[in-house]
Amino acid sequence: MLPQKTEPHKKGLILFKYWYMVHGVKINERQERMYVRGAIVPPMGVQVPGFVLVAAQSIPSKVVSILTQDEWWQIPPAMPTRSQKEECGSTGDVGLTAKIVFSLEGYFCLNYWIRTDKGRIAQIRRDLLRQPLIKKQVTITDPRQDGDDAETLIVQYANAGKLKVKKGSQLYEQMVNRSMTDRDNAVEALKTVLSGYERFPYREYSEIRFM
Numbered sequence: 001m002l003p004q005k006t007e008p009h010k011k012g013l014i015l016f017k018y019w020y021m022v023h024g025v026k027i028n029e030r031q032e033r034m035y036v037r038g039a040i041v042p043p044m045g046v047q048v049p050g051f052v053l054v055a056a057q058s059i060p061s062k063v064v065s066i067l068t069q070d071e072w073w074q075i076p077p078a079m080p081t082r083s084q085k086e087e088c089g090s091t092g093d094v095g096l097t098a099k100i101v102f103s104l105e106g107y108f109c110l111n112y113w114i115r116t117d118k119g120r121i122a123q124i125r126r127d128l129l130r131q132p133l134i135k136k137q138v139t140i141t142d143p144r145q146d147g148d149d150a151e152t153l154i155v156q157y158a159n160a161g162k163l164k165v166k167k168g169s170q171l172y173e174q175m176v177n178r179s180m181t182d183r184d185n186a187v188e189a190l191k192t193v194l195s196g197y198e199r200f201p202y203r204e205y206s207e208i209r210f211m
Helices: 082-088 095-107 118-129 150-159 170-176 185-199
Strands: 005-008 014-022 025-041 050-059 064-072 111-114 139-141
Touching (some): 025 095, 025 185, 050 185, 064 095, 064 170, 095 118, 111 185, 118 139, 150 185, 170 185
Parallel strands (some): 025 111, 111 139
Antiparallel strands (some): 014 025, 025 050
């Protein structure tokens, strides 16, 4: 369930507010503190588009909900190349920029994780800095660490009931029908965001006051 309202909360969290309207009256109001982060997967050649998703991890339960998920080819809005038309039937691409702006406005997401080589990360950072639609600086970090097993993370989160993915979505369909290849771009994005939550977990800090 997506929130009716979001707002920045203290200590880097986002407050998600939920309710139902019955005859013009709010009922079952509740709110959750969320650790919101995104994942970016670059396009793989001309056959497989990139993927971007935004997730929210509930604090303290650590349940991860996938909020948005989209494919992308170019960083700015652009028409597809001839190869993209021929290989994928692509008709257009609003670009990674538009998807980041949407997630910034809706979920205050400015931090993304990515698993690729340093040169490509640097290029994506530079390209995003050039986009006038993005008014705030986007942080992009590689969450990989020695010995991590992102494939196993998906199984662990799913078996523990700590992963919520919309049924029928592209990510859901790829999880159910794995090709176990680079074509599973949505699953690669999920691996990235779960790796990020493991590498950079949200930590609660008690306030210290000196008398």
